[in-house]
Amino acid sequence: MxxxxxxxxxxxxxxxxxxxxxxxxxxxxxxxxxxxxxxxxxxxxxxxxxxxxxxxxxxxxxxxxxxxxxxxxxxxxxxxxxxxxxxxxxxxxxxxxxxxxxxxxxxxxxxxxxxxxxxxxxxxxxxxxxxxxxxxxxxxxxxxxxxxxxxxxxxxxxxxxxxxxxxxxxxxxxxxxxxxxxxxxxxxxxxxxxxxxxxxxxTSHYHSTLFDALIDARRVHGGNHIVMEDIERRPFNYNKLIMASFVLGKKLAHLTQSGEYVGLLLPSICTTMLTFMGLHSRGRVPAMLNYTVGARGLISACRTAQLRRVITSRRFIELARLGEIAEELSKQVELIYLEDIGKQITAFDKLAGAVSGLFAASSYRRHCPQDSPDDPAVVLFTSGSEGAPKGVVLSHSNLMANRTQLSVCVDFSSRDIILNALPLFHSFGLTSSTLLPLLSGMKVFFYPSPLHYRIVPEIAYDINATIMFGTNTFLAGYARFAHPYDFYSVRYVFAGAEKLHEDTRRVWSEKFGVR
CATH class of the missing domain: 3.40.1130.10 (Glycerol-3-phosphate (1)-acyltransferase)
Incomplete structure (x- = not known):
């Protein structure tokens, strides 16, 4: 024997x-x-x-x-x-x-x-x-x-x-x-x-950098596995996400310095995550700016994090009516517009990005040999309701541990579709609704505003969303305007950031069958 x-x-x-x-x-x-x-x-x-x-x-x-x-x-x-x-x-x-x-x-x-x-x-x-x-x-x-x-x-x-x-x-x-x-x-x-x-x-491998975890997710789920989409309806699989991150990261590396904190003034869309991961592919640290706090709050946040550059989009500035705020902000920091970077991307850049994507692990380590899981991964800011916004620096391990804690407690699946209408400048929207699906093989659908109470339920119905994250305020708003069938495919709804009221819980249970 x-x-x-x-x-x-x-x-x-x-x-x-x-x-x-x-x-x-x-x-x-x-x-x-x-x-x-x-x-x-x-x-x-x-x-x-x-x-x-x-x-x-x-x-x-x-x-x-x-x-x-x-x-x-x-x-x-x-x-x-x-x-x-x-x-x-x-x-x-x-x-x-x-x-x-x-x-x-x-x-x-x-x-x-x-x-x-x-x-x-x-x-x-x-x-x-x-x-x-x-x-x-x-x-x-x-x-x-x-x-x-x-x-x-x-x-x-x-x-x-x-x-x-x-x-x-x-x-x-x-x-x-x-x-x-x-x-x-x-x-x-x-x-x-x-x-x-x-x-x-x-025993989970949460002690890693975010970009390493992204590469590992591709290895587990396959490069053609679709992981994100937004209202532009241009889905990204892991191969495209990693390749685009290398392409954008290379351009941003010419405009920033290694280890620099770089502000992001962008909505919840795929481009924001491409920029986020692009910065990480070159060892930069994104600082997620809250565009709802006004010019004074944004300038205060930039000073707190000692930001010298902020990445944004002219289209976003126009649609969100942030022109005056952007003008005030430009007096304090350099604004980098994604539209300008897009015009500079050549066919050779895309080819180089594709090659880097094929050998993602070695390419990442070549550009960021010193990156450690304990290094800063993101800067988030408090709301400023009690004075000037305070900066909170989270390491790669912080974010990975939070994402792993969720994944071992709930039966998430690569077949799940997460509808994320939460802002990425909030830890709830960034960690639970974005990094969790991206690094776990779930598809995330970005919608830029949680306040569109009539549209978000329609989006959930259209994409067959199975998981949602929201605050009590947002969930109560969706419940008021949604048809009982809009959330027919939803398995889980997670409430956070504020106390969930019993009335909200009851209406979701009785009207939509979600507990």
Whole structure:
């Protein structure tokens, strides 16, 4: 048996370059251990069986245990068949664990179809509680990109992606002693769910720069995957987004200095994100300016962040009626107009951008060799309601951690379409509605104003939006003017930035069926 295990380990390591981290945590856990892992593919069981040392028992569904095609493989490991309809199965496993055995359970009960955690069964938490076993979380990452997963059509599948197994420190599931019965079972399940969620966050690759994360998203979802669009109806896939970012970044590099804070006075449209990522491709830091605060507020923000240059658009200045404000601002800083930059872009620039896009990782590192996840990534400003606007500098890790926290808690999918009418100068609009979808393979549709209460619902209906973010004020406004069918495709609505009123929550639930 050991010889077969060694051979399988050799095969899997050669095929998938399997990397295992944290094996010392298995030793620290002791003899009575409940190993809980996320379930990404049919490879998960074999991976744990051959790469985790010692004797392990796999708790599996009785129907799977009786499957003909799995029987030969199951003979290579100890199995503990469990009937989910029979409570005695769990009691038998608890008694087995109390005899100081190590058991493996996939608490989701099935292979994920979202790429993240699905439902965590309370029963697994109860087993950990009743058996008084140490819980050892194990993250399996990479197997979801193989054809042995259920992610076809959601991510780009590859036959032999790199697979990582990460063992985190062992923990205990212990609800309060005075909690009994069903309430104790539920609390144990909640504690286990928190352990699994924390595991997914801790082992996610959030310690990276935004541009590195963009390149990684293209690798996962494919260059032709469409990720953003706006009212101009010119969709951008990852290839086009990265190429355009390099082209624009090169032009902006001639007008700015490395590490410089550069103001952006632009609405929520695709061009703004191209400019944002273009600056990042050359190591500049965007400072998102709030165009609603007037000339005095903008000038104060520029002084606070020590901005010397602000990128804007003549068309935006005209449509938003910001001519007088732009004139006042131009007396303090240099205004760079995107229309002027566009006229300077040649066919050679586009060709160079395409080549850089093909070798995006090396091109980015060549231009920004010193960029670190802990470096500043963006400057945001307070509203100025309590005096002059204050600048808030957020690092790449700050933004990536916020985006990752959302992605591990909610079943987002690359098939989701996010309608973003929030301004990008606000952290809610930038992080949740923009960076989250762009770096997670979801499509984001930009609309430049959240105040168009009649139009935004029509846009949601037209693009089949599945996710929306908004403040209570905006959501209440949409609810007043929307037809009950406008939000027929919406799965989630996230409210933030201000308290959600009960009336708003109720009307969305009753009128649109969104909870």
């Amino acid at each position: 050991d010889l077969i295990k060694t051979f399988l380990r050799w095969i899997l390591k050669r095929l998938y370059k399997v990397e295992i981290n944290g094996l010392e945590n298995l030793e620290r856990a002791g003899d009575r251990v409940l190993i809980v892992a996320n379930h990404t593919s049919f490879l998960d069981g074999p991976l744990l069986a051959v790469f985790l040392p010692g004797s392990l028992t796999f708790a599996i569904n009785t129907q799977i245990a009786e499957s003909r095609w799995l029987r030969p493989a199951l003979k290579l490991v100890k199995i503990f068949p469990m009937d989910p309809t029979n409570p005695l199965s769990a009691k038998s496993l608890i008694r087995y664990m109390q005899e100081d055995h190590r058991a493996v359970i996939f608490p989701e009960g099935r292979i994920t179809v979202t790429g993240t955690l699905m439902k965590i069964y309370d029963g697994t938490g109860m087993i950990a509680d009743k058996s008084d076993a140490m819980v050892l979380p194990v993250r399996i990452d990479g197997a979801q990109y193989t054809p042995f997963s259920h992610m076809r059509g959601r991510v780009r599948l590859r036959w032999f992606p790199k697979i990582r197994l990460t063992l985190l420190p062992p923990q205990k599931v212990h609800p309060p002693a005075d909690v009994r019965g069903r309430a104790r079972r539920q609390q144990a399940g909640q504690q286990l769910s928190h352990i699994m969620t924390d595991m997914m966050f801790a």
